Amino acid sequence: MATPSPRRSPDVRRAALGAATCAALLTLTACSATGGATPDATPGGAGSVTLVTHESFALSEGLLEQFEEDSGLDVQVVQQADSGALVNQLVLTKDAPLGDLVYGIDNAFASRALDEGVVVASELTAPAATDAAAYAVPGDDAGALTAIDFGDVCLNVDTAWFAEQGVPEPTTLDSLLDPAYRDLVVVPDPVTSSPGLAFLLASVGAFGEEGWVDYWAGLRDNGLKVADGWTEAYYTDFTAGGGDGPRPVVVSYASSPPFTVPEGGDAPTTRALLDTCFRQVEYAGVLAGAANPEGAARLLDFLLSDEVQADVPASMYMYPVSSAVELPDDWTRWAPLADAPFDVAPADIATHRERWLTQWSDTVIG
Template sequence: MASSRAGSRAGGPRRLVGAVVAATAVAALGACSLVGADDGGDAGDDGADDGAASGDGGGTVVLVTHDSFALPDELVAAFEEETGYTLETRAPGDGGALVNQLILTKDAPLGDAVYGIDTTFATRAIAEGVLEPYQAADAVADYAVDDTGSLTAVDMGDVCINVDHEWFAERGIAEPATLEDLTDPAYRDLLVVTNPATSSPGLAFLLATVGAFGEDGWLDYWTALRDNGLKVASGWSDAYYVDFSGPSSEGDRPLVLSYASSPPYEVPEGATDAPTGALLDTCFRQVEYAGVLAGAANPEGARAVVDWLLSPEVQAAIPENMYMYPVTDVELPASWAQFAPLATEPFHVEPDAISANRDAWIEQWTDAVVG
């Protein structure tokens, strides 16, 4: 659905509040956590000790997440009943902030397990030694970051430019389809994206342009976007709700950086057509991972959490609660099959290249695009 919630990475469509999103779901998304204390305070200290002492179920297991983790209460209750653990979550921020905090606290870990490390930061987390090697037995090999076995893929989504179909139809203007189209003067002042330094969807889109134009051409592409009236927002919420012209939004720009899973949440109940859509030739695939934190007080509980996140029940709940695609073969909501197809050929950058160049690319982008 990755950290764009209020200037983060993966918030993307996880925070969409269209006509079909229930108020309870929105409340869960904004709350950062479903169970336990999630304010980064000391509420879990005793529980973590209890979990470490138990060793065989029971006590507290602390899951550190980005701030859009949300699963139904009944799934959490079932996990607790089946394992004997009490699940507590802590959310230090978006996906980028999450990894930064894990690195800063690796000598005194914030919890036992982590969920929400995404493609753009996975290699950094591994290199910094914040993870203990562990993968769920059913981990999907196609999404492995490397051969250390430190992360298990849980969900994924395509970061893509979204288009307001109604805006273009009303004006009789053909919609863009490709990255190259976005630099056409016909689309001047129509696009808003998020800053890759403050938003993981923004970073994912930067990587899409690296994958599309190569290391020698991506910066020229961004210069062309800038010269064509590109607007840059700090986070997904501002871009989508303030600048975008879609039904849930208040702005006047009909092209916005979001996710392929955004359009279903703009469809009025009973409607057969989506007012927005994703441009599937502009996408970068973002995978979110879970793992066991090195030095965890309750490593057994952490492994149980990682396994649980890949269970059929959790995987089936991901689309309508965290607005990402499950990585296992579970049935998608009908609206997703109709309105949220994945890109057939998303742009790709090798994890090692991301790790080696991420900071330099962001610095170069900043100098060229926002100064």
């Protein structure tokens, strides 16, 4: 890879993937200027199955085409924005669904999708369905949502910057409250950014209802910068993002470091702090009222196939749920997962998400 690129988050991957996705899907559906399907890609057409997904969906060239050839189905892809906007659209259109299968609902919004009844259970035959069950949404007894991939949102540090400045690297969330790290941290806004929301949830998991607001007040008072999205935070404000930014601590992904290995080098220049993570899980499900539920179930099995699961790290920079596929060598070496990521129950997220965002805005932005 000529230009290292860390995990592309749902709020920013349009720039990185829009043109590539349209090119890869050119034989499957017409792409609009914003990366979605054009209106004449009619969901549920004869012999077709429509995948509704966030703007970050991507697979290596040839995989979808091979599925079409094997299944006899014409795959149409309708792309929305990030996971939150995707679920909102599914709820608004549940009486006239946008397609047959949805991919990209994450664990921050899974409970809402289930409560609104936008997805239904289906029969799965892929062996990886057994692995996916380990990531089932609590309370989803019918199995309406099936895990496809997962990843850890964590603080990342510029190890080279800290070595050059002679400053010890932070190690935990609490570390960032130390005056030694004043004006060194940038985070994406959780109101507008999926990784930003994940990091907010990490703080809720770490400090609980009684402590997370005070934690963010402490970050604010220690010179925290809030960027609109992950792209601005990583590529503009982060010292190791290529834009000569001034801040050596950023919210990114556990899978980001392998993509900071310099050309000709043998080690990354960044490190993920694995004691600061929140685990995101992305799910797929057959849409209630789908015109082609059988085709949707077949496409869901395809997303759990060895071919797709092996492609997930390179194409979507997430970890596959399947235990049968091997991770790329650089991921095995430089992108370990957190042993104990912070956890917030999906039901609690569904109940309190909007209040938490309001509290965060009142505390940090004012």
